[in-house]
Amino acid sequence: MARKSRSRKHAPAKPTPARPRYAPDWITLGLSAFGMLVTGYLVITTLTTGTPVGCGVGSSCDIVQQSRWSTLLGLPVALWGFGLYLVIALVAGLGRARPKRWQQLWALSFFGLIFSLYLTLVGWLELDALCWWCTLSLATVLALVITLTFRRPGLDEGPFWGNFLLGRGVTVAVLLVALHGIYNGWFEAPADPKLEALAQHLDRTGATFYGAFWCPTCQDQKAIFGAAADDLPYFECSPNGRNAGLAFECASENISNFPTWVIGSRRLDGIQTPEDLARYSRFDWEGWQPPE
Template identity: 30%
Template sequence: MGHAGRQDGRATSGYHPPVPAPHVPDTSRGKQPDRGGTSARSRALELAILLLALAGAGLAAELTLLHGRAHAGGASSFCAISERVNCDKVALSAWSSLLGVPLAAWGLLAYLVIAALAASALRRPRAEAGWPAGLLLAASGFMAAGAVFLAAISELVIGSLCIVCAGSWLVSFALAGCAFVLARRAGGPAAAIRADLAALRARPLASASAALVLLAASGGLFAFYAGPPPAGTGTGAPAAAAPAAKLGPPGSIVLYEYSDYECPFCAKSHEANKPILASRPDVKVVRRHFPLDDTCNPKLTRPFHVGACDLARAAICAEAQGRFEQMDDALFRNQAEKAPVRELARRVGLDLPRFDACLSSPDTERRLADDIESAIQAGVRGTPSYVYGGKVYPGDLATLLGAKPATTSGG
């Protein structure tokens, strides 16, 4: 009993068994933020950025080609679907170029830069963990902001959507999202950008070489687009005109031109034709109307050049007052301004009450219907198109004077 009492005395006299020390995790490996260099998730993001940048470069290359074809007056593109969804209309707008170079070409260069940065991230050594998350975020963020701006311009100013452009915008947003996540894993966006700038300063020779490559690429774009257009692009240069003997004897060449005042190609051809006709007195062009508008053209089954029928009526009524050439110029130049036709009539000096009455006259409607029917009978499929000797020649006048008949057209 006494022995048991001594044991109880130990238990009650202040003795306590050792208390294990609390577990403190080893944080020595996490003092520096993981800048994504070793984690599989960061590698996956870098690979995603590379693939997205290459996809964006493909879209930008296609847009650059579309821009070139549109400005050369070629056939309408696959994405000229309607008035509201029309890559050609966007490509021919004043917003499609920056410093004389197509925005698509600048976009192609930017996507290639991002792809190169992503490729360098995938190849970097472990000691350079995090590079170049900050630069990727800055570049893709800039492109995403530009995409928002261009989307607003397309909707509010141009009034048409380019579906290939929209695809490029989505790629820009996806790139910015991936780059943001990558930068967060590299210590945060601000820290990632500071670290990348410091890395650039630490390698002045490599940084200067990269800058020179970018400058050379930019200079190449300026040089290419500042030069003369390639021969045969259909830009309407007088030198492209062939001798009159190819179409008929001098003084007897009468061409019937079918046009549409909402057709961007027609507007370009209209301006390009003036010096050609000035140097070719043997050629006479007779204008006929073929608006690609389903409200008056039975060949159209869906809305395309909305309002083109009303503009054709305005031209017919100006012709009735002897002011066709003035109204013709005004209607084509109005594609950007979109002023009401009555305002155009006032500017070119028409009798406005007489003009108003003419717009709803049965004679005007009959004239427009006759032009459209003659185009259908001749086999006209798009604008601008010319008919000579019963054959249809789509495209610009310079090409017509030296080309064989074709079967497709712009519009």
């Protein structure tokens, strides 16, 4: 007797649920785009050796733009800022769940705010100068933080801000300490013994390096000596601030350019190489040997 064939019934496959699409954060996108315009403009003027609008030679803005704080790890600070605004814009445009996206955007903006505040305070306290382009970027990232703070999506109740800020705050604090260390030479190589010996020789023989704290070329001169710069016979000509008069010692020497070296009866304007300083001060640069 022939068996009846039984047809197997398969359960219909469940359709894969469509991934929800979230609208971009247009407000954050707009603010980050404006920040990219500001920092992008500064990057272009830096790479083309141009001068940003309102940053004439010797102006407060120019002093900041020419200072050692205008670069970080060999790249313009404006380029780092452009990269941060770009990341914020990408995150704001991604289709992610709003709470997770908000946390990422707030953390990035908060770091940018602390970074901008740090550089602004350094310019004010160390250089007695402010860059209005940098201040505009600071205002933009501040607007991002304020806007995101007041637009926080509904999250679980509880001590949200305390836990959230603690986690992000520790990370930002570590990065800020590392940043401060980079700018203050904590990670510099030890002083070159030869440069250290030259610096001590210049000091011992009565040479004087006249400069000003806000002078970019003075910072470049010190950078040539690295950690040995602390031994240079440096004299500060603007002890009372950038806009105050010259110190009496500088005025009596008719110092009008920075840096100016006085070695014996010889005056040298501008940055000097170690070889030239050695020659003028009669330091045996070629034959110097480290002490045993």
